[in-house]
Amino acid sequence: MLRLEGLHKRYRTGDEALKGVDLDVPDGQVMALIGPSGAGKSTLIRCINRLVEPTSGRTVLNDTDLTALSQSGLRAARRRMGMIFQEYALVERLTVMENVLSGRLGYVGFWQSWFRRFPGDDVQEAFRLLDRVGLVEMVDKRADELSGGQRQRVGIARALIQNPELLLVDEPTASLDPKTSRQIMRLICELCKERGLAAIINIHDVLLAQMFAERIVGLRLGEIVYDGPPDGLTPEVLTEIYGEEDWEATIERVDEEGSPNTEALASDIGAAGS
Amino acid sequence: MPVLDTNEGPVWRRRTTAAQWAIWGGWFVGVAIVVYCWKLVSDKTVWFFVTDAGRQAADMASRMVPPKWSYMETLWRPVWDTINIATLGTLLAIAMAFPIAFLAARNTTPNAGVRAIALLVIVSSRSINSLIWALMLVAIIGPGVFAGVLAIGFRSIGFCAKLLYEAIEEIDAGQVEAIEATGASGGQKLVYGVIPQILPTFAGISVFRWDINIRESTVLGLVGAGGIGLQLDASISTLAWTQVSLILIVILATVIVSEWVSARVRHAII
Numbered sequence: 172m173l174r175l176e177g178l179h180k181r182y183r184t185g186d187e188a189l190k191g192v193d194l195d196v197p198d199g200q201v202m203a204l205i206g207p208s209g210a211g212k213s214t215l216i217r218c219i220n221r222l223v224e225p226t227s228g229r230t231v232l233n234d235t236d237l238t239a240l241s242q243s244g245l246r247a248a249r250r251r252m253g254m255i256f257q258e259y260a261l262v263e264r265l266t267v268m269e270n271v272l273s274g275r276l277g278y279v280g281f282w283q284s285w286f287r288r289f290p291g292d293d294v295q296e297a298f299r300l301l302d303r304v305g306l307v308e309m310v311d312k313r314a315d316e317l318s319g320g321q322r323q324r325v326g327i328a329r330a331l332i333q334n335p336e337l338l339l340v341d342e343p344t345a346s347l348d349p350k351t352s353r354q355i356m357r358l359i360c361e362l363c364k365e366r367g368l369a370a371i372i373n374i375h376d377v378l379l380a381q382m383f384a385e386r387i388v389g390l391r392l393g394e395i396v397y398d399g400p401p402d403g404l405t406p407e408v409l410t411e412i413y414g415e416e417d418w419e420a421t422i423e424r425v426d427e428e429g430s431p432n433t434e435a436l437a438s439d440i441g442a443a444g445s
Numbered sequence: 446m447p448v449l450d451t452n453e454g455p456v457w458r459r460r461t462t463a464a465q466w467a468i469w470g471g472w473f474v475g476v477a478i479v480v481y482c483w484k485l486v487s488d489k490t491v492w493f494f495v496t497d498a499g500r501q502a503a504d505m506a507s508r509m510v511p512p513k514w515s516y517m518e519t520l521w522r523p524v525w526d527t528i529n530i531a532t533l534g535t536l537l538a539i540a541m542a543f544p545i546a547f548l549a550a551r552n553t554t555p556n557a558g559v560r561a562i563a564l565l566v567i568v569s570s571r572s573i574n575s576l577i578w579a580l581m582l583v584a585i586i587g588p589g590v591f592a593g594v595l596a597i598g599f600r601s602i603g604f605c606a607k608l609l610y611e612a613i614e615e616i617d618a619g620q621v622e623a624i625e626a627t628g629a630s631g632g633q634k635l636v637y638g639v640i641p642q643i644l645p646t647f648a649g650i651s652v653f654r655w656d657i658n659i660r661e662s663t664v665l666g667l668v669g670a671g672g673i674g675l676q677l678d679a680s681i682s683t684l685a686w687t688q689v690s691l692i693l694i695v696i697l698a699t700v701i702v703s704e705w706v707s708a709r710v711r712h713a714i715i
Contacts, residue, residue, distance in 0.1 A: 220626055222622055222625060222626060246628045248628075249626060250627070254626040256622075256623055258619055260619040260622060260623035261623070262637060262638065262642070263620070263642070264641040264644065265641050273629070275627075276624065276628065276629035276630075277627050278628075333628070339626075
């Protein structure tokens with residue numbers, strides 16, 4: 172579904188962020204991308220929707236070569252890729268509804284968006300999504316009145332209203348507390364399942380990655396050093412990705428929780444109320 | 446550097462001894478220059494006029510009171526003109542400054558050439574005082590309120606555009622990036638990503654400039670560009686000091702009211 176071939180990025184400062192990354196993400200797969208700060212995780216997902224232009228290599232989304240697109244072609248292709256950000260990146264002074272509807276900007280004309288005259292279907296879909304993420308009573312609140320977890324839910328709704336085929340998720344939990352982090356990760360994964368979406372989730376919390384992702388890719392200094400199932404993350408593998416450290420505590424937690432994807436979810440349901 | 450090794454262990458001081466002496470030396474030179482300049486000024490002053498100043502001021506003040514309140518009847522119209530010059534001039538300025546600011550801001554400009562031109566417009570507008578703008582415009586389009594409006598407008602473009610483009614350059618790029626990632630066009634990026642972020646600043650700048658322009662437009666009449674300055678000029682040249690004092694009171698009142706309005710509006714926005 173999404174294929175990266177020899178993706179390479181060198182910044183003008185000379186930093187080589189990606190050194191020829193090859194990656195295949197099949198339909199409906201939730202993949203976590205882990206790695207230390209500066210490994211190139213953010214660059215990788217921004218090279219897919221070309222918020223950062225790759226230096227060389229190809230990214231192919233369902234037979235569309237994204238790297239070869241013109242500006243207008245790229246805009247059309249971006250509609251198929253929803254993006255969720257670390258600092259939520261909501262437009263702070265717009266309302267929740269306007270923020271969600273901004274996900275439809277690729278589909279409506281300039282004056283339509285200027286006068287906020289979005290098609291009725293879009294507005295209905297926005298209400299449905301806000302209901303789904305549990306914020307329907309916040310429709311008229313301004314984004315800067317919301318808490319971190321609520322903002323990220325708006326961010327999720329904005330990405331989903333694009334009706335994307337792929338979610339690009341950049342550190343969705345880095346600004347959130349542990350409980351909210353789990354809730355947000357669970358929400359993203361549930362929504363991916365409901366809609367059969369593929370997702371690439373950048374995350375530096377190894378435990379969360381193991382709990383929620385079906386597949387884990389470890390990035391180090393712009394190169395993939397691990398690609399496999401969550402339970403394949405042994406101390407040796409983590410040392411390979413992050414460097415020397417005592418990894419036993421991290422591994423142990425996962426063992427306690429048994430099969431990380433199911434039991435961890437079950438143990439969290441009590442906290443999912445809010 | 447200022448860590449000194451002594452027998453009782455390291456001692457930290459803010460500055461080394463040499464740096465401390467250099468600072469004292471700098472102060473000494475500075476004070477010496479001030480004293481010398483003071484002497485030069487003093488030598489060139491006719492001290493008789495200075496000692497006489499108090500008596501002259503008292504004399505003028507005595508001729509100014511009581512203000513000629515009946516003159517107010519003829520003043521209403523110029524006061525109204527003055528406020529109109531300031532308001533229309535500000536509107537003209539912000540209408541032109543808004544697009545120029547987007548062309549001048551590094552993160553929204555189409556290219557470096559356009560940016561250079563926009564910056565040139567801003568600098569030339571700012572470098573010419575509104576009184577000089579008015580002098581030139583009176584010469585070109587004749588005396589009257591319209592010249593005043595244009596003078597205020599041209600002078601304010603630079604001020605508004607400069608503050609606004611600095612605000613545009615300081616916006617949170619993450620919000621714009623998020624809008625861009627949805628597949629929005631360039632125009633939509635501005636409307637959803639940039640404008641909401643700068644709107645409070647924009648409103649604040651506009652009101653602030655309006656408040657400045659009220660003060661500036663009170664003197665434009667001195668060069669024939671309409672407003673209350675015209676009456677001030679006429680009253681001073683006919684030595685009608687009781688009228689002058691009334692005009693000064695009216696200007697003071699207008700400025701106080703405009704500052705109050707400006708402060709209230711800005712407080713409400715920010």
